[in-house]
Structures are given as structure tokens and as C-alpha cells.
Amino acid sequence: MDIYGKYAPNLPLILNDVLTQIKAINEQHVQAGGAKLYEHLNGRVKTNDSMIEKCQRKQLPVTTESALRKNHDAIGIRIVSNFIDDVYKNVELLKKADWCDVVKEKDYIANAKPNGYRSYHLILMVTTPYEDYDGHRPGKYYVEIQLRTIAMDTWASLEHEMKYKHTVKNAAIISRELKHCADDLASCDVTMQTIRQLINRPD
Amino acid sequence: MRILLAEDEGQLSRVLKMAMTTNNYTVDTAANGQEAVDLAQQNPYDVMIFDIMMPVKDGIEALKELRASGNHTYTIMLTAMAETDDKVNGLDAGADDYITKPFSLKELLARLRSLERRQDNYSQSTYSLGDTTVDTSAQNLSSSNSISLSKNETQLLVFLIANAKKELSTTEILTSNWGQQAQVNAADLWIYICYLRQKLAAVKSSLQIKGAEGGPYQLIETGESNDSTPA
Numbered sequence: 001m002d003i004y005g006k007y008a009p010n011l012p013l014i015l016n017d018v019l020t021q022i023k024a025i026n027e028q029h030v031q032a033g034g035a036k037l038y039e040h041l042n043g044r045v046k047t048n049d050s051m052i053e054k055c056q057r058k059q060l061p062v063t064t065e066s067a068l069r070k071n072h073d074a075i076g077i078r079i080v081s082n083f084i085d086d087v088y089k090n091v092e093l094l095k096k097a098d099w100c101d102v103v104k105e106k107d108y109i110a111n112a113k114p115n116g117y118r119s120y121h122l123i124l125m126v127t128t129p130y131e132d133y134d135g136h137r138p139g140k141y142y143v144e145i146q147l148r149t150i151a152m153d154t155w156a157s158l159e160h161e162m163k164y165k166h167t168v169k170n171a172a173i174i175s176r177e178l179k180h181c182a183d184d185l186a187s188c189d190v191t192m193q194t195i196r197q198l199i200n201r202p203d
Numbered sequence: 204m205r206i207l208l209a210e211d212e213g214q215l216s217r218v219l220k221m222a223m224t225t226n227n228y229t230v231d232t233a234a235n236g237q238e239a240v241d242l243a244q245q246n247p248y249d250v251m252i253f254d255i256m257m258p259v260k261d262g263i264e265a266l267k268e269l270r271a272s273g274n275h276t277y278t279i280m281l282t283a284m285a286e287t288d289d290k291v292n293g294l295d296a297g298a299d300d301y302i303t304k305p306f307s308l309k310e311l312l313a314r315l316r317s318l319e320r321r322q323d324n325y326s327q328s329t330y331s332l333g334d335t336t337v338d339t340s341a342q343n344l345s346s347s348n349s350i351s352l353s354k355n356e357t358q359l360l361v362f363l364i365a366n367a368k369k370e371l372s373t374t375e376i377l378t379s380n381w382g383q384q385a386q387v388n389a390a391d392l393w394i395y396i397c398y399l400r401q402k403l404a405a406v407k408s409s410l411q412i413k414g415a416e417g418g419p420y421q422l423i424e425t426g427e428s429n430d431s432t433p434a
Contacts (some may be wrong), residue, residue, distance in 0.1 A: 015288050057206075108408060110348070111347060111348065111407070112348050112349075180341075180351075183343060183349050183350050183351045184351045186348075186349075186350045186351070186405060187351040187353075187402070190350065190398070190401045190402050190405045191401075192397055193401065194354065194394075194397050194398050194400075194401045197397075198394065198397060
């Protein structure tokens with residue numbers, strides 16, 4: 001079965017449209033004399049199997065409604081920036097964009113998770129030319145955006161490896177070291193941002 | 204604490220060792236300056252007590268030799284009451300304190316207790332103010348979040364916390380113990396202040412450093428709590 005039902009073909013199209021919109025925001029910003037807002041921009045549609053597994057894990061019925069309405073990450077985009085300031089600039093510009101509404105946001109940079117995870121999460125409600133689950137056209141779809149710095153992104157990859165390996169030797173020590181490393185990387189991010197502000201401050 | 208006692212008078216050495224041992228210190232004895240140097244190079248001591256007048260090598264020579272080799276162990280010299288020069292030479296050779304002979308055991312033991320208290324204070328590893336904690340051994344700053352600090356950032360922040368609310372001029376900070384040891388100038392200080400400001404903000408601390416480039420700088424606690432935005 002396809003949990004996304006007849007809406008499945010729309011998802012990659014929407015992903016592509018949103019990526020194009022984000023690129024356009026960046027191009028406008030650069031043309032106005034700003035620095036580029038991200039280094040990497042990636043997106044994916046959550047696979048059928050992953051979405052089914054997630055619904056089961058969250059004890060939701062395995063239905064198209066669960067996939068597109070109860071869960072918000074069928075379409076996911078990651079924006080990876082050089083500096084913390086750029087992350088917040090991206091958030092600011094996405095909030096101003098007329099093609100989407102921010103319906104939920106979590107600032108795990110200001111409020112890092114206890115394990116050391118840092119990232120800024122947005123759930124967007126995007127207006128699309130396609131029919132949505134409620135039968136409306138233009139239709140509304142959720143898109144999850146994760147924004148973070150390169151350092152935060154690299155850390156998240158490392159933490160992901162740890163999480164998905166079921167038997168880790170000395171797991172408690174590794175977790176402690178990961179947290180320690182997250183604090184070191186945060187120190188680098190904040191230090192680089194401070195230096196950048198010192199370089200660019202008005203005379 | 205493990206103590207190295209260098210004293211050539213056998214009777215006095217035995218009495219001192221006995222007294223210190225009963226007070227739960229571990230004591231090794233040397234009968235002359237050369238033995239003291241050899242023992243200090245083999246074992247980790249917390250305190251060294253050196254008599255000055257000793258055969259083979261006197262206490263001052265032994266201490267100079269150890270200091271030159273990089274040994275910084277806290278050292279008390281035993282000096283004769285009348286000899287001011289002994290005290291001066293001993294301190295200049297790198298001693299940290301002296302006791303004049305004849306001395307009472309009570310005084311020596313009180314000095315060792317005082318030293319222990321001081322070392323406890325020195326090794327205090329966390330300093331807190333309001334919602335914010337600095338862990339000096341982990342070099343970490345935490346409030347609702349945590350972040351690593353460099354050595355200089357750690358020490359400067361501890362200094363600012365110890366002197367919270369005071370308006371501190373650049374000169375006052377640079378001539379403090381930290382400023383002297385870190386060998387920083389006014390421009391360095393400004394950059395450390397900038398780093399600390401952003402790190403305090405990054406962990407959502409209620410502490411703030413006020414002051415423009417050049418100082419004076421003032422660490423204050425702002426009223427707002429840091430838990431307004433739930434994760």
C-alpha cells in the first residue's frame with residue numbers, strides 16, 4: 001500500500017517548488033548585497049516505509065490522514081548555514097514569505113536538547129497548486145524545515161550514527177562526550193559569529 | 204597531604220614526623236638537601252618543609268635546584284629566629300612560607316591546616332551567580348543551555364563573578380591577578396568581553412556584561428528569568 005494514497009505524486013513536486021522558493025529568497029538576499037544564507041540545501045520525501053513505521057511508533061492509524069495531517073514531516077528540507085546569524089536570518093525571511101505560513105517553530109539553538117542537539121525547526125503550511133487531503137485546490141501541505149550551522153549538522157550526523165547503532169560500547173561515556181563535543185562546537189559557532197561581528201562592525 | 208620533611212637533626216625530625224603522621228599526613232623524611240632533591244624528583248608531594256642548615260646541600264640550594272627543574276610544590280623553610288637574611292634568601296629562592304626556630308608543633312600544624320583550606324578554595328571548581336554556573340575544571344558555562352569556554356574566558360568570567368556589580372576599569376582588570384597571568388592587553392580584553400557576552404546570551408543567562416569598548420565593564424544580573432521559552 002501507499003500511505004500517501006493519491007497524493008503521493010504531489011509530494012516530490014511540492015518539495016521541488018519549496019526548494020525553488022528558498023533558492024529565490026537567497027538569490028534576492030544576495031542581490032540586495034547580503035552574504036549567501038546557506039551552504040547546503042537538501043530535501044527529501046519521507047519514504048512510504050518510514051512513514052508507516054513512524055505512524056505505528058506514534059500509535060497513529062496507518063492512513064493518509066496520519067501521514068499528511070497528523071505528521072508534518074512527509075516533506076522535509078534542511079538548510080545548513082555557515083553562521084548562527086544566517087540561521088536566524090533564514091527563519092526571519094521564511095516568516096515573511098507569502099507562499100507559506102509558519103505554523104510551529106522550535107528553537108533548539110537557544111534551547112539545546114539535553115543530549116546537546118542544536119537546530120531550528122519550522123513547520124510550514126505551504127499553499128500549492130495541487131489538491132490536498134481535504135479536497136481543496138489550491139491545497140495546503142505541511143513542510144518541515146530544519147535549519148542549523150555546519151557544525152550542528154556534523155554533530156547531528158554523529159549523534160545519528162550513535163542512535164541507530166543498537167549496541168554501542170560504553171554508551172554512557174559516548175553520550176557524555178557527545179554532549180561535551182556539542183558544547184565545544186557551540187563555542188566555535190558563537191566565537192566565529194563574534195569575530196564576524198567584530199570584522200563587520202561600523203567604524 | 205603528602206609531605207617531604209628535610210631536617211638533619213634526627214630527634215627533631217622524628218618528633219615532627221610523628222606529629223604530622225598522627226594528624227593523618229603522609230610524611231617522608233630526608234636527612235640532607237641532596238636526599239630532599241632526590242625524593243622530590245621521585246615522588247609527588249603536596250608540601251615540602253626544608254631546614255636551611257643541612258649537610259651535603261643546604262635547604263636553599265636544594266630548593267633552588269628543584270625550582271629550576273620546574274618543581275612548584277608549596278615549600279615552607281625552617282629558619283633561625285635571628286637570621287633575617289635566611290628568610291629573605293629562602294623566599295627569594297622560591298619558598299612560599301617560613302617558620303622560625305624554635306617553633307611550636309601547634310604552629311606548624313595550624314599552618315598546614317591553613318594551607319589545606321586554601322588549596323580547597325583554589326580548587327573550587329564551580330562558581331555560580333543567579334541562574335548561571337561556571338565550571339572551571341570542565342571550562343563550561345551553563346544556564347538553561349551550556350557551552351564550552353576557553354581558559355582565559357573561564358578565568359575572566361570567574362573574576363567578573365567574584366566582582367559582580369562593580370564597575371571595573373580596563374586597568375583594574377589588567378592589573379588583577381588574572382590580567383597579569385594571562386598577559387592580555389586592553390584590545391584582548393575587549394575581545395574576551397565580546398566572546399563572553401555572546402556566550403552568556405547563547406546559554407540564555409540572566410547575567411550581562413555592560414560597558415563599551417575600553418571599559419569600564421560591569422557584570423550585572425538582569426531581572427528577567429531565562430525559562431520564558433519552553434523547548
